[in-house]
Amino acid sequence: GQQLNQSPQSMFIQEGEDVSMNCTSSSIFNTWLWYKQDPGEGPVLLIALYKAGELTSNGRLTAQFGITRKDSFLNISASIPSDVGIYFCAGRTSGTYKYIFGTGTRLKVLA
Amino acid sequence: NAGVTQTPKFQVLKTGQSMTLQCAQDMNHNSMYWYRQDPGMGLRLIYYSASEGTTDKGEVPNGYNVSRLNKREFSLRLESAAPSQTSVYFCASSEARTSGRASDEQFFGPGTRLTVL
Numbered sequence: 135g136q137q138l139n140q141s142p143q144s145m146f147i148q149e150g151e152d153v154s155m156n157c158t159s160s161s162i163f164n165t166w167l168w169y170k171q172d173p174g175e176g177p178v179l180l181i182a183l184y185k186a187g188e189l190t191s192n193g194r195l196t197a198q199f200g201i202t203r204k205d206s207f208l209n210i211s212a213s214i215p216s217d218v219g220i221y222f223c224a225g226r227t228s229g230t231y232k233y234i235f236g237t238g239t240r241l242k243v244l245a
Numbered sequence: 246n247a248g249v250t251q252t253p254k255f256q257v258l259k260t261g262q263s264m265t266l267q268c269a270q271d272m273n274h275n276s277m278y279w280y281r282q283d284p285g286m287g288l289r290l291i292y293y294s295a296s297e298g299t300t301d302k303g304e305v306p307n308g309y310n311v312s313r314l315n316k317r318e319f320s321l322r323l324e325s326a327a328p329s330q331t332s333v334y335f336c337a338s339s340e341a342r343t344s345g346r347a348s349d350e351q352f353f354g355p356g357t358r359l360t361v362l
Contacts, residue, residue, distance in 0.1 A: 174356075
């Protein structure tokens with residue numbers, strides 16, 4: 135099945151560092167979503183993007199809807215230990231209710 | 246307001262047994278979804294229901310059936326479980342309006358961890 139290419143797959147960073155991750159697709163999306171999943175839990179929505187070029191923040195998190203509509207980016211500033219988890223992107227194309235998920239970026243923060 | 250609830254949280258089955266995973270949402274959402282999550286594979290869509298009374302196949306529907314009982318409830322049935330169906334199953338819902346700026350963020354339940362021996 136089709137999945138988004140999400141990178142990096144995993145990363146170890148020091149507390150206080152900034153983090154960047156991205157998703158790319160061969161399809162054009164109308165909606166991009168970013169989720170975080172803690173161990174043993176379901177994904178929780180962080181940010182939703184609806185327009186090419188849109189830049190949206192949620193606290194220390196900032197996400198952007200790529201202008202080509204085939205990619206999206208998530209930045210976390212000044213990381214803290216509770217940022218540990220798996221971050222997923224998801225995209226939806228026009229005319230469908232189906233979402234395609236990326237394979238996830240596993241983030242580990244070293245105190 | 247409980248959001249999306251799933252039962253059971255854990256289940257162990259023997260090959261060939263059947264079971265139904267239950268999902269309910271109290272957000273009056275139109276669309277509901279079933280995903281499975283395997284290590285390194287992200288989330289893969291099994292079935293979804295765009296609205297009450299309709300269901301459609303996702304990426305990996307083989308071996309599963311679904312039922313949209315009413316607007317609140319969407320169940321997933323394994324008729325004859327196989328070890329390859331060992332996974333974590335997530336139910337999700339979204340408002341998914343067709344007009345205006347669609348509020349189509351998905352909200353997920355806590356998951357059902359299924360092991361098939």
